[in-house]
Amino acid sequence: LRLYSFFRSSAAFRVRIALNLKGLRWESSAIDLVKGEHHTLQFEQVNPQRAIPALLDGNQTLIQSMAIVEYLEETHPDPPLLPATTGERSWVRAIAQLIACDIHPLNNLRVMKYLKKDLGVGQEQRDAWVRHWIGEGFSNLEAMIKRHPQTGPFCHGNSPTIADVFLVPQIFNARRAKMDLSAYPTLLRIFDSCMALPAFDLAQPMKQPDAREDYL
Amino acid sequence: LRLYSFFRSSAAFRVRIALNLKGLRWESSAIDLVKGEHHTLQFEQVNPQRAIPALLDGNQTLIQSMAIVEYLEETHPDPPLLPATTGERSWVRAIAQLIACDIHPLNNLRVMKYLKKDLGVGQEQRDAWVRHWIGEGFSNLEAMIKRHPQTGPFCHGNSPTIADVFLVPQIFNARRAKMDLSAYPTLLRIFDSCMALPAFDLAQPMKQPDAREDYL
Numbered sequence: 001l002r003l004y005s006f007f008r009s010s011a012a013f014r015v016r017i018a019l020n021l022k023g024l025r026w027e028s029s030a031i032d033l034v035k036g037e038h039h040t041l042q043f044e045q046v047n048p049q050r051a052i053p054a055l056l057d058g059n060q061t062l063i064q065s066m067a068i069v070e071y072l073e074e075t076h077p078d079p080p081l082l083p084a085t086t087g088e089r090s091w092v093r094a095i096a097q098l099i100a101c102d103i104h105p106l107n108n109l110r111v112m113k114y115l116k117k118d119l120g121v122g123q124e125q126r127d128a129w130v131r132h133w134i135g136e137g138f139s140n141l142e143a144m145i146k147r148h149p150q151t152g153p154f155c156h157g158n159s160p161t162i163a164d165v166f167l168v169p170q171i172f173n174a175r176r177a178k179m180d181l182s183a184y185p186t187l188l189r190i191f192d193s194c195m196a197l198p199a200f201d202l203a204q205p206m207k208q209p210d211a212r213e214d215y216l
Numbered sequence: 217l218r219l220y221s222f223f224r225s226s227a228a229f230r231v232r233i234a235l236n237l238k239g240l241r242w243e244s245s246a247i248d249l250v251k252g253e254h255h256t257l258q259f260e261q262v263n264p265q266r267a268i269p270a271l272l273d274g275n276q277t278l279i280q281s282m283a284i285v286e287y288l289e290e291t292h293p294d295p296p297l298l299p300a301t302t303g304e305r306s307w308v309r310a311i312a313q314l315i316a317c318d319i320h321p322l323n324n325l326r327v328m329k330y331l332k333k334d335l336g337v338g339q340e341q342r343d344a345w346v347r348h349w350i351g352e353g354f355s356n357l358e359a360m361i362k363r364h365p366q367t368g369p370f371c372h373g374n375s376p377t378i379a380d381v382f383l384v385p386q387i388f389n390a391r392r393a394k395m396d397l398s399a400y401p402t403l404l405r406i407f408d409s410c411m412a413l414p415a416f417d418l419a420q421p422m423k424q425p426d427a428r429e430d431y432l
Contacts, residue, residue: 048356048359048363049314049318049360062310064309064313064317066282066317070306071302075302086290087276089286090283090286091278093280097280097283097316100316101280101282101317101320101321102267104317105318105321105322106322118341118345118348125334125335129334129335132334140265140266143264147264
């Protein structure tokens with residue numbers, strides 16, 4: 001297994017956590033998104049979307065973090081990252097999708113570049129943009145998870161699921177944006193449960209071989 | 217089965233297609249997003265995220281279109297909307313996720329409102345924004361699907377999958393934005409295959425009971 005990764009990418013971070021939770025051995029190839037290494041012809045052969053993460057498994061190339069995590073769940077079912085019943089599985093996937101669709105896409109590098117270069121939006125308004133979308137998403141998540149009867153030390157029950165795999169990188173992003181997260185105590189409590197596990201801890205940005213202080 | 221839907225919402229459109237492809241009977245409750253009916257206390261009891269779609273199945277409420285479609289696939293496996301092998305399933309999910317994460321979230325109503333009201337971005341630049349993100353996503357999709365050996369009349373093979381369920385509503389959105397789609401012949405060919413099927417045709421915005429010409 002070879003993961004094309006960038007230390008700061010939260011989509012790559014999700015896959016690193018899932019690989020670790022499944023207890024899999026994997027190697028990483030660093031793609032520096034700030035330098036634009038995802039736009040090289042060489043990387044386009046790996047992933048025509050020129051995005052990370054991409055996971056090589058034998059002669060197969062898998063893309064899109066959610067599709068990769070579902071693949072790992074199907075190919076390596078133990079330990080499970082989805083609950084047993086269809087309703088619970090849908091709930092866990094919904095949390096992951098809320099983060100993957102309703103929070104993360106608005107704040108990634110290509111969008112921030114477009115706001116700056118094409119629309120002339122200044123630093124202060126760009127920061128407010130990031131805080132707005134993360135804040136809206138986290139408010140919804142906090143309300144949903146807080147009142148759900150099956151919430152435990154983790155988003156769902158007593159062991160990590162796909163929901164936690166998606167939540168933790170988004171909290172790292174929020175902290176990088178220097179957000180006050182005190183309004184989301186349930187999310188922070190779950191974050192702490194996750195980070196106590198080596199699978200999450202070892203996947204974090206600054207513990208990757210391509211980590212750079214000057215990119216933060 | 218009761219679907220909380222809005223005729224123009226492409227996320228609700230996806231679920232309408234999936235319900236139809238599965239041959240299920242369902243009723244709809246219209247939530248007018250333009251009027252802000254998703255922000256009522258009544259609807260917040262259904263979905264604390266105050267977003268559509270939401271699907272009621274008995275006493276369960278399911279949210280997030282991808283999580284709902286995966287649920288329908290697990291609870292009603294026939295006809296399948298995912299292929300048989302793990303690699304193919306991941307490919308089909310990746311196409312759906314590219315649309316759900318990398319195209320759609322940038323162009324929905326709440327984002328367009330923020331650009332207008334909070335950032336003072338004018339109509340012309342908002343239109344350019346929409347065309348930019350759809351264009352970037354469709355260019356990637358066209359390249360990926362065109363060269364994939366298992367592309368058929370549909371995104372994957374000879375019958376519709378989750379990939380088609382997500383592609384068709386996004387093409388409707390692109391046409392509403394008056395985009396020239398001639399650079400994406402593979403996507404348009406697949407669109408035509410899909411729209412020839414009643415499951416897709418009957419799910420389209422203007423065939424919903426809450427359709428309004430003045431909202432287009």
